[in-house]
Amino acid sequence: MTGVAARRSTELESERGGAGIGVSVIVTVVERPEPLDALYREYAAALAACNRRAEFIFVAHPFFHELLEPLRALEQQGEPVRIIEAARSVGETALLRIALEHARGAMIVTVPAYRQVQPAAVCELLAAVDAGSDLAVARRWPRLDSRVNRMQHGALHLIAGRLASGTLHDIACGVRAVRRDVIEDIPLYGDFARFLPLLAIYNGYRVVEVPSPQHPSDLPRRVYRPGVYVRRLIDVLGLYFLLRFTEKPLRFFGLVGSVLAGIGGIALVVMFVQRLYGQPLGDRPLMLLAVLLAVLGVQAIALGLVGEMIVHFNAARRRSYRRRDSRPPGDSERRS
Amino acid sequence: MPLPVAPDLSVVVPLYNEEESVEPLVTAVREALAPVERWELVLVDDGSRDATVSRARSLAAADERIVLVELARNYGQTQAMQAGFDAARGRVVVSMDGDLQNDPRDIPLLVAKLEEGYDLVAGYRMRRQDKVFTRKLPSWVANRIITRLTGVRIRDNGCSLKAYRRELLDQLHLYSDMHRFLPALAAATANARIAEVPVRHHARRFGASKYGLSRIAKLLADLLTIKMIASFRESPLAMFGVGALASCAIALAFAAAWLWTLAGHGPVRGPEAPLTGYVFPGSALLCIALAAFLTMLGLIAEEALQKSRAEDRDDRIAARGARG
Numbered sequence: 001m002t003g004v005a006a007r008r009s010t011e012l013e014s015e016r017g018g019a020g021i022g023v024s025v026i027v028t029v030v031e032r033p034e035p036l037d038a039l040y041r042e043y044a045a046a047l048a049a050c051n052r053r054a055e056f057i058f059v060a061h062p063f064f065h066e067l068l069e070p071l072r073a074l075e076q077q078g079e080p081v082r083i084i085e086a087a088r089s090v091g092e093t094a095l096l097r098i099a100l101e102h103a104r105g106a107m108i109v110t111v112p113a114y115r116q117v118q119p120a121a122v123c124e125l126l127a128a129v130d131a132g133s134d135l136a137v138a139r140r141w142p143r144l145d146s147r148v149n150r151m152q153h154g155a156l157h158l159i160a161g162r163l164a165s166g167t168l169h170d171i172a173c174g175v176r177a178v179r180r181d182v183i184e185d186i187p188l189y190g191d192f193a194r195f196l197p198l199l200a201i202y203n204g205y206r207v208v209e210v211p212s213p214q215h216p217s218d219l220p221r222r223v224y225r226p227g228v229y230v231r232r233l234i235d236v237l238g239l240y241f242l243l244r245f246t247e248k249p250l251r252f253f254g255l256v257g258s259v260l261a262g263i264g265g266i267a268l269v270v271m272f273v274q275r276l277y278g279q280p281l282g283d284r285p286l287m288l289l290a291v292l293l294a295v296l297g298v299q300a301i302a303l304g305l306v307g308e309m310i311v312h313f314n315a316a317r318r319r320s321y322r323r324r325d326s327r328p329p330g331d332s333e334r335r336s
Numbered sequence: 337m338p339l340p341v342a343p344d345l346s347v348v349v350p351l352y353n354e355e356e357s358v359e360p361l362v363t364a365v366r367e368a369l370a371p372v373e374r375w376e377l378v379l380v381d382d383g384s385r386d387a388t389v390s391r392a393r394s395l396a397a398a399d400e401r402i403v404l405v406e407l408a409r410n411y412g413q414t415q416a417m418q419a420g421f422d423a424a425r426g427r428v429v430v431s432m433d434g435d436l437q438n439d440p441r442d443i444p445l446l447v448a449k450l451e452e453g454y455d456l457v458a459g460y461r462m463r464r465q466d467k468v469f470t471r472k473l474p475s476w477v478a479n480r481i482i483t484r485l486t487g488v489r490i491r492d493n494g495c496s497l498k499a500y501r502r503e504l505l506d507q508l509h510l511y512s513d514m515h516r517f518l519p520a521l522a523a524a525t526a527n528a529r530i531a532e533v534p535v536r537h538h539a540r541r542f543g544a545s546k547y548g549l550s551r552i553a554k555l556l557a558d559l560l561t562i563k564m565i566a567s568f569r570e571s572p573l574a575m576f577g578v579g580a581l582a583s584c585a586i587a588l589a590f591a592a593a594w595l596w597t598l599a600g601h602g603p604v605r606g607p608e609a610p611l612t613g614y615v616f617p618g619s620a621l622l623c624i625a626l627a628a629f630l631t632m633l634g635l636i637a638e639e640a641l642q643k644s645r646a647e648d649r650d651d652r653i654a655a656r657g658a659r660g
Contacts, residue, residue, distance in 0.1 A: 204383075204408025248512040254557045282597045282615055291590075291619040295626045298583075302576065302630055306637045308561045309572055313644035315509035319422075321415040324406040 021080075023052045023126065024105035024180075028095045029060035029067065033113040034217065037070035040081060042119040043111060050123035054109075055080040059099040062086055064113075093193035100184065108183050110196070112174035114217065116140055121212035125177035134205035135178040137197045139170040141211035146221035159236050163243050164198050168209060171195060175212075191235045192242075202243050204322045247311055247320055253304025261297025264290045343374040343401070345447065346426030350380045350416035351434040355387040356542035361436055362395050362402065368440035378403045379434075380420040383410030414515040421505050430499045437465070438497040439536040446499035446533055455504040455528040458519055459535035460492035466539075478555055485563050486520035490532065493517065497535050504528050513554065517562050524566035572641060576634030580627040587623035590616050 025043060029036070040056055047054045058071055058081065068083055075081045084098055096110065107129060109122055117138045128136035143150055153172060160171050176196060186199050197207050245252040267290035275281045347365060351358065362377065369375045379392045379402065389406060396404040405423045407416060417431055428447055432438045442459060449457045466472055475494050482493050493516050500522075507526040514521060522528035568575040594616035 201409070204411075248557070250557045250561055251554060254560070255553070282593065285615060287615050288618045288622075291622050295622050298579070298626060299629055302579065302633050304557075305560070305564055305575075306572070306633055306640070308564065309569075309637055310640055310644075311511060312561075312565055312569070313641055315511045317644075317647065318511075319418075320511045321411045321419050322408040323419065324408045 021053055021055050021105045023047065023054040023107045023109055024099075024103035025054050025056045025109045025111055025122075026096060026099040026103060027056065027058045027111050027113055028092050028099070028174075029058060029064045029113040030092045030095065031113070032222075033064055033067050034115060035070070036067055036113065037074055039111075039113065039115065040071065040074060040079070042115075043122060044079075046119035046122050049120070050126070052123070052126060055082065055104060057082050057084065057099045057102055059084040059095045060086065061095070062089060091191055091193075093188050093191055096193045097188055100180075103180065106180050108178050108180050110174060110176045110178070115215040116173055116218045117175050117212040117215055121175060121210065122177065124210050124212065125175070128208050128210055129177050129179060132206070133208045134182045135176060135197055135200045135207045136210055137168070137170070137207065138173050138175040138212045139168075139209045140173055140214040140218065141170070142213075144214050145219040148221045148223065149219075152222075156232070156236065159240060160195065160198065163240060164201060167201065167207070168197055170209070171198065190238065191231070192239060194235065195239055198239065198243070204324070249307025249311065250301075250304035253300045253307065257297040257300030257304065259297070260293050260300060264293030264295075264297060268294065341374065342425045342427075343376040344427055345369070345372055345375040345443075346378055346424035346429045347375065347440070347443065348378045348380065348417060348420030348424055348429060348431045349434045350382055350413050350420060350431075351384060351388050351392065352382040352410065352413070352416070353384045353386050353388060354434045354542070355384070355391060357434055357436050358388060358391045358395065360541075361434060361440075362399075364436070365440045365443075368443055371444070376401050376403055376424070376426060378405060378420045378424050380405045380407065380416045380423075382407050382413070382416040412513065414510045414513050417515050418510040421510075424505075427502050428499060429502060429505055431496055433496040436541055437538050438495070439538065442497060442533075442535040443499075445535070446497065449531050449533050450499045450501065452531070453529065454531040455501050455526070456519060456522050456530045457499045458490055458492070458530065458532050459495045459497035460490075460532050461495050461537035462534045464537050474552070481555075481559060482517065482520060482562075485559055486517070486524065486566055488520045488523045488530065490519045490530070492532075493519065495535065495537075513558055514562075517558065520562050520566065524562070525569065572637035573634040576630045576637065580630040580634070583623045583627040583630060587620045587627065590620035590623060594620065 025047070027036070027039070036058060040058075044054065044056070056079075058068065060068055060083070062085060065085065068085065071081055071083055075083060082102065084102060086095060086098065090098075100108070107126060109125070111122075117140055121138045125136040125138060143153075153170075156172060157169070161168065164171070172194075174194075178196070178200070182200065182205050183196070186196070186203055186205075188196075188199075192199060200207050241252060267286065271281060271284060271287055271290065281287060347369070349361065354361075358379070362379075365377050379396065381389050381392055381404065389404075392402075392404050396402040403423060405419050407419055411419075420431070421429060428450060430443050430446060432440070432443075438459070446457045446459060464472060475492075479491060479493055483489050496515075498518065504522060504526055508518070508522060510518070519528075519530050523530060564575065597616065
């Protein structure tokens, strides 16, 4: 899958004469967009200041069609801007994947369509990757924004931060620099692009955090619709399961199941003992609850067993480790 | 640089933060294997954060018989062992702990036993030099349970010193924490012939133990998995079918209790206990729902495994063909 993407982009490289481009800046336009031409100018100026030859790929949700107009003008003026509009409504991860197929640089910079940090941070991130990291992510620090924002940030980090075992402090920051072979090696699906640095750590890549001053436009208080919070919660839980239990589903389902079945079982035993001492069983709705819990527990454990079976039979085709010296797929020398 | 010719014997040692042990370990292996003509030592660094890697690198650079495999992060002992097995090229592979608690001088004993016609020879630790309550007791309990559940009689599953035939390792794929159940897994999935040999055991000289007491629940989950794979890898539907039947039997018992109350033996019925009539039939229905759920899950499991099982078989045939 990633191999195909890599090949396609090398073809593109020769077709479109992308030689000399070191950095592909990918701007995913999915939420809170700010004027994109201004965004482009700021980042282009920042990258020019540190002598990077960059191309910009704006990849947008169809909803933001209008916002792309000023960019089309820039494109016609010969600025290194390319615009990709998704044909249908897709999420940030899918947009990123689409953009990656078109990127020509050996280094990828991801930027959200809004400003989180000062654009000059990009240069520091690129320098960090040059210095040997696989991925560098900006950390908005010191934080100057509204208390509400910081509380949301803290809530996200309660779970997600633990997964990074304390090495990442700003998972929600979308300004990142990453080597192209690295980002192509990381399976990106669902809504997990948001957690790219975490996935990179999980896949054994070196990730560093670069503190950068927060951008003034990131300061005002942001409150989202309730649905957004629900989705975020599901994402984080999904990520937690993915990173902790992919190889051992029974540990997760077994824990849930044995707690449920345990409560149900104990209640049943207590009621049967009481029955022996004369209290009738047939008129106790509690028993219905106990049976229900036991049934749910058995279901959870059974699901975990199916998961284990799938893992077991796929183990032959899946290596659960990555060697430090191994080339990620897409490179010529591939480890079997 | 690796040896140009494939060695007869590969020794695989996972290392995690064992900076003091690396050099004595290599020396001990060299001395112990002096009589062996062609051997290699595969050191697997499991993302150590101390000087393990740099020391292992210089050792590997100085001796072509030493191969270093560096994992990208700390994955765990099972994954490190699998990485070592993947890199090992010997006809016979020996795995060993990196903390010097195993004695390399035992390697020839294991290999000799393997040559008698076994696929796997497991060491068991004589006069184990560990703390009684945190290490020996849980391990004794675990070994008893493992033997009981899997039917594979292994005295010491926790001992890493083991010898394997290459052909066996080609059929085993370790993941999660499965290295501790390797003999049981080998017997269940590859019909391995297994023998045991007593080995020496030394007290830990350097570093800290990487095991703890809080692993019983994980052990139980893993055991349940092994048991399931051992008994039902051919037919998951059978396993879920048994569960569904048991659930139906319980449903029948509830139905019987309901009929019994309907016949007038039950608790007092009437307006003061409006829920009376629902408890037994409700429980029976729940159990029937569980039976239906388990049956469908079994069907899904068969479906999901159909493809990977066929591929699994093809892989094995291919591996056998390649060995010729």
